[in-house]
Amino acid sequence: MSVIDYVREMHSAGLYSNVRLMSSLLITFSDNNPELLSPGAHYQLLVYHADALHAEREFRKAEATYRQALQQKKFLGKCVRVRSGAGAGAGAAAPPPPQGLPSELEVKYKLADCYMNLRQDKDAIAVLDTVPAKQRTPKINMTLAGLYRKTGQERSAITCYKEVLRQCPLALEAILGLLSLSVKGAEVASLTVNTLQAMPLLEWLSMWIKAYAFAYARDYPRAITTFCSLDKRMLLKDNVDLLTSLARTYFRSGDRKNAITRFQQAQILDPYLIKSLDLYGYLLAKERRLEELEKLGVRLFGISDQQAEPWVVMGYYCYKTKKHTRAVYLAAKAIQLNGGCVQALLLKGSALRAMGKLHEAVLHFREAQRLAPNRLDCYEGLVECYLSLQRTRDALNLANAACKALGCTAPVLTMYACVWLHETSSTDKAHGLIDRALAQQPDLIKAVIMKAELLRRDQKCEEAMALVRAALTNRSVGILHRILGDFLAAINNTQEAMDQYSIALSLDRSDSRALEGMQRLEREEGGGGAEGVSGEDDGDDVEGISGEDGEGELEVSDTETAPWAEHEQWFGMQ
Template sequence: MVLTAAENQGESCMLCQHRYHCMAMLGLSLQQLKQYRRAEAMLKKSVIYAKSLLKGKIVKASDLYIEGLTEMELKYSMAECHIVIGQPNLALSVLETVGPRSRSIKFNMLLGNLYQQSGMERSAISAFKEVLKECPCAIEAAEKLLMLRLPLSEVTHIMSSGDSPPPEWLLTFVKGLSARANRDFSSSVSTLRQLEEHSPLRNNAHLLATLGITYYMQGDEKCAMPVLQKAHELEPLSMEGVAMLGSLYYSDHRIKELEVLAAATVSVSENSAHPWILLAYYCHVSKRTTKAIYFAHKACSIDPLSVEGLLLKGGLLLELKKMQEAALHYREAMQLAPHRFEPYKVVTRTIFSISNKSEIIMLQSDNEF
């Protein structure tokens, strides 16, 4: 209503910069209310209006772009909206319109993730490097760079280039992540176990979750389960590793434990992919495949970059003989996490189980593994 009045009465009702602020805050509010299409449209309108004011020299940039309402921040929110409604390419296009010097740490992190999802590895590496330069202790950025085959020496050099060197335990932790990224799971497990047993990080939930995930990637489900269980007990509100723990419960037919884990995770947050992944596992093991597909789809909608969500949905689609759709999900999961063994295992098993040669050719051509 205020914006309509401002449009009809001009500056006699509201100053131009205040009108921009009102438009921008409305767009951000709509995003919080999960009205993503309306939010994106209003944020885009705000950005265009701000540019017209600056081009006409009607207001100063310092009066227009106040904290929280800069062009970079609005475009970041626009990209988030595009991602949620399944438009990652549009999200990437929006982010690329912001100059490198104006990009924040979280901006570069999202940009790097989208570049990685799109297979643009060199651009992803550049974005993650910027994150690590600004925040040398950003473990997620360091892990992303290692997964993109950047040498450990280069990653640790970036981390150590700041005013204060990172603690030794952090560099050891990154060394463990590097071994995992290079598929040397035995070395990774050894490094992480040593860190857990002989450092100030004993009983740290994040370290234990990382160790449990590494066991899982190694295919050692027997060791992975108790470690992931302990991590969850230490930090029951953390989502780290719960999807893999749910996968282990599912494969071991521990229906009761899976039900309890799913309920606990849903109570923490419904805005993460993890609770919906666990609900999908629970429905599938309970022979409710339709609901399982629905929850898996919801998980992927909430977080299109969720490897666990993509793998789960791909597996469910494969079970329903929807080969091409399943192949797309597995290909995307492999793009995000080429070190994960599940897509290779499932596709190999599927090829051996298919008797129709034409179906085998179709599956192989779709995946190009």
């Protein structure tokens, strides 16, 4: 065996630190005396050395070494051609090409992987584009499809996904990629189900494709029904992937309660589950279940800190406890691990907005919207930033775009109405939009809150109180009890107002505005005065459209921060 054979054996055995050291010495040896090793052996050493660097995540150095290897491969090809020509001129047989060399396709794939880890997606595409279409493996096509999709080249992405399915008809991620790019479910099924009709154990596949086709087409009721049908099948019952997909579909349909329930079921079945639990953390944060949220973050960190989800979950806990600087750091760490993590972008945008860094927040919400154009909270975050920046026209344009992209659903109409509400001369339009929203979904809390505010502006307090009371008969929500308390205080019904504030605080102990209202009434009763309650609250009382309830979370300041929290230059996306 030659020394190259021994290095190859170590490489095959995964002894990358040993390969790195040995190949480094041999490459220097060859550079100082090029005649001691053949061009083919030198090429192998460069590839093995680059693979070792790649395995140890030194992507910048690995990228440079892979480049050297490709240059050496070109030189090797020229040497073979020169010898072949010389041999043919002398009437001798051409020498065979060197055998057992690392695949050039694999070298290009790993070079592209280095670029992706360095967030140089355009360079990664440029490398893989040099591979002729007929020579592309399913792995290369799948990678190219993802890169094309990230850079907005949807047609090219569709072509690559279809090529993957032509070679591997059970590549389910490729199926989801096509459905997410608005390819019809029937067309996708024709690429898979028709090829596998005679194969046993795949009777469920057509229904699985149909469920995701409904979900990506925003037909959430039918998607939920189809997912539930799959879950009820004996052989697919309690499948974790199906449960998390069902949870995400419930979330997109606006049903937080069922989404949380399905995520909980999935965790019971798979205690090491991480995927999609950033969304579960977001839902717990929305429901202000902070103790559960903190426990979830700690548990996920115990499973892995190399995924974005644990950082996002703990980031939402910090955000809800008003440690906004920490939340920004944790979100930035999640983005570093997964640049396409929408939930991390939303978290960072929300935390930056809470810190008053509105222009930076806009950038993050825009990126989230680009990656997930079907998620309403991406539009809501942007709209809130625009309104805070007094860019009402931009907010109106964005709300109108949301209606076109997501349809005129009750939550979208409510967001649109909120924008018109900031136009003091346009309350009629806000009234019309909010009435349409309530006609579709009478129990939508945001719509009820906004309608009550519109009625307050029109000095129709009795109607507003009746609306809030009707909503409370269906669902007891702390913010509605607090708003009802505000109305009761305004008409000097002190005792019932105190009762409503008490209920609001029992449901959400962090509701600082309910606590302030109660303390104000106690002061007035103690002082015997009648400081006009309505006079203290003449400002716009509308809650934020994202439902954050004025950020009435636990009073924990950013002064108790870790050393890294002071270095905001670390928080960028780079």
